[in-house]
Amino acid sequence: MTLVMDRRTSSALNAPIHGWIMVTVSDVAKKAGVSTSTVSRVLSQRGYASSETRDAVSAAVRELGYVPNAIARGLKTQKSGFIAFIMPVVIDTFFFTTLARGVEEVANQNKFHILLGNNNEDQEKERQYVELMVANAVEGIIMTPSADYSRKTYKLLEERRIPTVLVDRTVTGFQADRVRSDDAGGAKLLVDHLIDFGHRQIAFVNGNRDTSVAVDRAEGFRRAMAAAGLHVDDRLMSWGPWFIEDAERRVDALIASGHRFTAIVAANLYMAIGARRALRKARISIPEDVSLVSFNDHDVAAELSPFLTALSQPIYSMGRIAMGLLLDRINGAYSGESRDVILSPSLVVRHSSGPAAVQEPRSYAGVGPSLMS
Amino acid sequence: MTLVMDRRTSSALNAPIHGWIMVTVSDVAKKAGVSTSTVSRVLSQRGYASSETRDAVSAAVRELGYVPNAIARGLKTQKSGFIAFIMPVVIDTFFFTTLARGVEEVANQNKFHILLGNNNEDQEKERQYVELMVANAVEGIIMTPSADYSRKTYKLLEERRIPTVLVDRTVTGFQADRVRSDDAGGAKLLVDHLIDFGHRQIAFVNGNRDTSVAVDRAEGFRRAMAAAGLHVDDRLMSWGPWFIEDAERRVDALIASGHRFTAIVAANLYMAIGARRALRKARISIPEDVSLVSFNDHDVAAELSPFLTALSQPIYSMGRIAMGLLLDRINGAYSGESRDVILSPSLVVRHSSGPAAVQEPRSYAGVGPSLMS
DNA sequence: TTGAAAGCGCTAACAC
């Protein structure tokens, strides 16, 4: 003989701290005078149910204020409805917000929910996050990897066969759909623009060497220079973190080094800010003394106060497309080999770039930040 | 007699589409030659376990590549580890990104995960979202409500006793912790700044009338004008959506109306952009003809190209504080009455504001957008 | 057209 414990009883025992007593299918079933399976059938609009039963169940649901527990449902159906969106938030806030908007919108239209994560450009945190997302049974992941390695992270994803879409940055050797913009082509646009203005000594304040974007941009930079018959001076090219301070420090150093340059290409908005700070400290004016152009545009900022010549990427579309590719995988609409969607950026010329000084480019050696206020 | 079904068998039957076969505690237990509860005890670091057992379990976990299923755990423990962050994304992207960063950081440090949602300033969508989050068993919610009513949404939250923190905007009659900035005080800062410059006819392009922020700002605006002995011309005050286009349209109308004004206060960055567009179409220059100041600052934009005089809010802190208040509630550290944290904004004066024209303010009637290119 | 019963993966009494 089995003692059928009143659910109410046990429920009261495990009641959450805050005192809310959960309403379950059983409660609805009892109230409507039917079985739990009937309730389930009515709620999911699947299977048979007479219109009377249907009404009775609906009434019970309304009266009891029943809200189905998606977690429990997920446990049974093995579908969580979650999609992870992992980004390296720090770089270009604007870029990732816009991306997130695109991702969220499409996800939402398809009844998926976004679990947000950010890896802070930190591989260890990234690995933890992916593991967490796997633990939370996400059905797919959209991410901008912190760097081009971190095998462990990707191994887990591959083993688990979790559909993954890489945005902006890629990872060599990891099979996954990717959405990015034409970084090499973008670099060429920026460099050609500067060359047209007569610039010959162009500095490139690039991002982290182990991100695919930075490598692609360097490649595009080199090719554009070569195409114009210009020599690439490696001392004018620097690699490093995508942050304001790091870029500032590197431009400080560049100025202090005395190497000649008449223009700077920054790898993102933050780095453009860093470059601008360094130039200002050294009393070098933009664009009279040095032109400054940047990857990534910021439409809001630009509209208020047009200044920076920048490369505009279709970020919102990137988000939407990424989510689209992922959904294809999740619902089995596509299962072929990895797709690589590359979108074209466009150049927006504003006031931070102009003709190179006609005379011999001035050398800034000795006009380092230490001399400034 | 009970037939104990091999878990493998059923597992293979319900295997997810993508072919990954789940590894469960039972598998680990079998491999380690212990019981599932022992595995559970080892994994959660709770309860007793000899170091040998511990090692055996760890080894099995590693070999099998076991990742605990947080969903199943949540079902049992009644704790999902999820916190919903619902925002009206459209307005001031920058504002919400920064907020999200603060929220996410603190959540993450406390082992909570963020479920992202945005209501698009739409009450119906908001209600759906809250219901969805309730269904997903979130342990708390941080949200910027779309408007000051939508009772149904808040009723659900109250019934379920789900700890909620309101950020930026509040809802009258809904008991919840809130974090916001001193909007009335902020309005006063902006208006006083303009009055100091000799402005007397100040227009206010305000946000939606049924958001608490807009109401508070209007109040602050009124008080500041009154304190300076100035008359508030209601025709210079407009209410409406927080978007670029709406603000632009309202400033178009203001210009066309012929009412005199020498300065505009915009309720957010987007609206400042709209105002700027309208002014430009009418060939009215900033700040020579009309000064333009705004709520909310955008540090990135501002640093690249300093232009807009704006009110800077400690957004990141707001996010961190909101999450902190929520955690107090969730873990029971605080259960008193609703707290209301109000942070002070500060004024950043840049180039979009200046002295009011000495002569009789010019009237712009007839210089509407239709006459412009 | 409906209900009984099993079980998703995990944890926590409680017994040993």
Add this chain to the structure above:
DNA sequence: GTGTTAGCGCTTTCAA
């Protein structure tokens, strides 16, 4: 120290 067992809330055969 460790194992047995019940059950979190839901869905889904399968039998009636």
